[in-house]
Amino acid sequence: MSGLAGSLRSRDGAIVAGVCARLGRRWGIDPLLLRIAFIALAFAGGGGILVYGVLAVVLPSRLGPGAILRRGGANWKVAAGVGLLVLALLLALRSAGLWFSDAVVWPVALGASGVALLWRQAGALPVPAASGRSPRTVLGIGLILGGAVVFLSATNAIRGLGHLAVALIVVLIGSALVFGPWWVRLSQALTTERAARIRSQERAEVAAHLHDSVLQTLALIQRRADDPRQVTQLAREQERDLRAWLNEQETAPGAELGAALRAAAAEVERLHAVPVEVVVVGEAPVAAPLVAAAREAMLNAARWSGADKVDVFAEIGEGKASVFVRDRGTGFDPGAVPADRRGVRESIEGRMARHGGTARVESSPGAGTEVELELALR
Amino acid sequence: MRVFIVDDHALFRAGVRSELGAFVEVVGDAGTVAEAIAAIRELRPDVVLLDVHMPDGGGVAVLEAVREEVPEARFLALSVSDAPDDVIGVIRAGARGYVTKTISPEELSDAIERVAGGDAVFSPRLAGFVLDAFRGEPAAAPSGADPELDQLTPRELEVLRHLARGYLYKEIALRLDISVKTVEAHVSSVLRKLQLTNRHELGRWAMERRLDQ
Numbered sequence: 226m227s228g229l230a231g232s233l234r235s236r237d238g239a240i241v242a243g244v245c246a247r248l249g250r251r252w253g254i255d256p257l258l259l260r261i262a263f264i265a266l267a268f269a270g271g272g273g274i275l276v277y278g279v280l281a282v283v284l285p286s287r288l289g290p291g292a293i294l295r296r297g298g299a300n301w302k303v304a305a306g307v308g309l310l311v312l313a314l315l316l317a318l319r320s321a322g323l324w325f326s327d328a329v330v331w332p333v334a335l336g337a338s339g340v341a342l343l344w345r346q347a348g349a350l351p352v353p354a355a356s357g358r359s360p361r362t363v364l365g366i367g368l369i370l371g372g373a374v375v376f377l378s379a380t381n382a383i384r385g386l387g388h389l390a391v392a393l394i395v396v397l398i399g400s401a402l403v404f405g406p407w408w409v410r411l412s413q414a415l416t417t418e419r420a421a422r423i424r425s426q427e428r429a430e431v432a433a434h435l436h437d438s439v440l441q442t443l444a445l446i447q448r449r450a451d452d453p454r455q456v457t458q459l460a461r462e463q464e465r466d467l468r469a470w471l472n473e474q475e476t477a478p479g480a481e482l483g484a485a486l487r488a489a490a491a492e493v494e495r496l497h498a499v500p501v502e503v504v505v506v507g508e509a510p511v512a513a514p515l516v517a518a519a520r521e522a523m524l525n526a527a528r529w530s531g532a533d534k535v536d537v538f539a540e541i542g543e544g545k546a547s548v549f550v551r552d553r554g555t556g557f558d559p560g561a562v563p564a565d566r567r568g569v570r571e572s573i574e575g576r577m578a579r580h581g582g583t584a585r586v587e588s589s590p591g592a593g594t595e596v597e598l599e600l601a602l603r
Numbered sequence: 604m605r606v607f608i609v610d611d612h613a614l615f616r617a618g619v620r621s622e623l624g625a626f627v628e629v630v631g632d633a634g635t636v637a638e639a640i641a642a643i644r645e646l647r648p649d650v651v652l653l654d655v656h657m658p659d660g661g662g663v664a665v666l667e668a669v670r671e672e673v674p675e676a677r678f679l680a681l682s683v684s685d686a687p688d689d690v691i692g693v694i695r696a697g698a699r700g701y702v703t704k705t706i707s708p709e710e711l712s713d714a715i716e717r718v719a720g721g722d723a724v725f726s727p728r729l730a731g732f733v734l735d736a737f738r739g740e741p742a743a744a745p746s747g748a749d750p751e752l753d754q755l756t757p758r759e760l761e762v763l764r765h766l767a768r769g770y771l772y773k774e775i776a777l778r779l780d781i782s783v784k785t786v787e788a789h790v791s792s793v794l795r796k797l798q799l800t801n802r803h804e805l806g807r808w809a810m811e812r813r814l815d816q
Contacts, residue, residue, distance in 0.1 A: 468685065472686075500705075502727060502728075502769070504727050504728055504730070504731035504767050505731065506731050506734045506735050506738070506767070507735070507738065536727055536768060536769030538727065538731070538764070538767045538768040538769070540734065540764065540767075542738065549768045551768050551769045551770075553769075595768070
């Protein structure tokens with residue numbers, strides 16, 4: 226059967242003389258349907274063989290790159306059409322007297338359709354075992370069984386079938402008892418083996434990550450043990466990296482604003498060795514001007530305030546996003562900032578205003594600084 | 604004030620012990636859930652510093668075992684975790700606050716004092732989780748539930764937002780023009796709602812925590 230399935234695809238899809246393949250290509254019909262039709266007609270008085278032979282001689286052997294084989298949804302309509310045409314032809318031949326016998330033609334027509342469907346399935350792309358029960362398979366098996374039943378009943382053989390059926394069922398139950406446990410064990414072993422393989426793969430992945438990140442950092446920390454500032458920075462950076470890795474799967478689409486703020490905070494932390502704690506409530510897609518202004522505020526706090534920590538809080542909801550950047554540092558008098566200092570005025574207030582948002586800077590000497598940013602979300 | 608430390612990392616216990624020695628009396632520590640339960644029953648400390656992640660059920664297991672027998676003990680959760688299900692789980696089991704392990708010794712001793720006094724301690728992160736949990740519509744309340752538990756008042760929200768922004772109680776009091784006692788009352792009320800509400804977000808978090816174990 227596999228040889229036949231293989232030859233289905235060879236030589237432009239020809240099996241005997243390539244008549245069905247060529248006709249199918251020319252009409253844009255699945256050649257399989259035409260094959261079924263020809264087989265059915267062949268059994269109906271031999272007409273099919275005659276027509277096939279004539280066509281094999283008459284049809285040009287090479288076809289231009291015209292029609293393409295149609296696949297997909299339209300196939301079923303074409304199949305139904307061809308099926309009905311063949312049925313009509315069969316009935317016409319039957320009434321014209323070109324007919325072997327009811328007991329042969331009908332079962333063969335049914336069985337041929339079923340076999341064609343099944344083989345067609347097997348010859349197609351490799352089918353995963355789980356998808357074995359597709360409607361096509363069921364239909365194919367149904368057709369073959371139907372053909373067999375029609376044949377048996379038409380030849381009066383079905384009466385003797387009773388004993389055979391009982392024998393068959395007994396044999397089936399017997400083999401189920403014999404081979405059942407073995408089969409169950411086999412499939413269980415397969416499942417266990419697969420799970421173990423997945424586990425060991427995951428383990429290897431975790432080990433690789435830990436090796437590249439945590440172990441490297443620990444080695445660095447041991448070598449820099451005399452520089453507490455650098456050790457803290459290394460530890461902090463590694464912590465952030467590890468957390469990001471642990472939470473990798475949790476960053477949902479549409480929640481990128483929080484991720485962007487965290488990334489900005491990490492960058493500021495790296496540049497100035499001041500911890501930046503970020504708390505985000507709610508989710509939203511990235512709003513670039515807001516992130517840029519927040520980053521500038523974090524940079525200012527880390528660079529100028531002298532605080533040992535910067536708190537960032539972002540709340541997203543009801544069509545707007547607010548970001549608060551707060552430090553407990555020296556603070557300054559917002560009114561006394563020279564006009565040429567572009568940090569606050571341009572990068573924060575100007576940027577927010579240009580994008581329809583607001584920025585408010587609250588600070589006084591000795592009490593720290595808080596920058597509040599607000600932007601409407603579209 | 605008598606403090607007990609529960610953490611499965613011996614190094615961390617030793618570190619906290621030496622850091623806190625100047626501020627409070629550390630009466631003991633434990634590295635496993637079983638040890639912790641036995642020692643807390645015997646020593647009856649005022650405040651227990653509780654690690655969230657430990658083998659055999661973690662901080663939640665300790666809380667559930669001794670909560671009723673030692674009602675005077677207050678629990679402060681201390682963790683490196685920033686996953687909401689961990690934190691909310693231990694708060695709902697009865698802890699009166701949550702701080703991260705990177706907290707400074709001064710802040711930690713301040714938090715211990717606050718918890719011993721019956722107040723709640725919310726780190727900015729916990730305040731963020733709570734705001735997240737109480738967003739949107741409350742759960743369809745089953746009959747008999749108190750709908751007030753499912754919502755925060757505008758004032759409570761305001762206090763929580765300030766906590767998330769990194770403000771201290773006295774700074775919040777100044778900004779909102781209320782007394783520190785009132786701020787504490789709002790935070791305690793939020794804690795109570797957090798422990799008693801059946802908002803589905805919190806149920807979901809608690810469920811995930813249980814599935815983890």
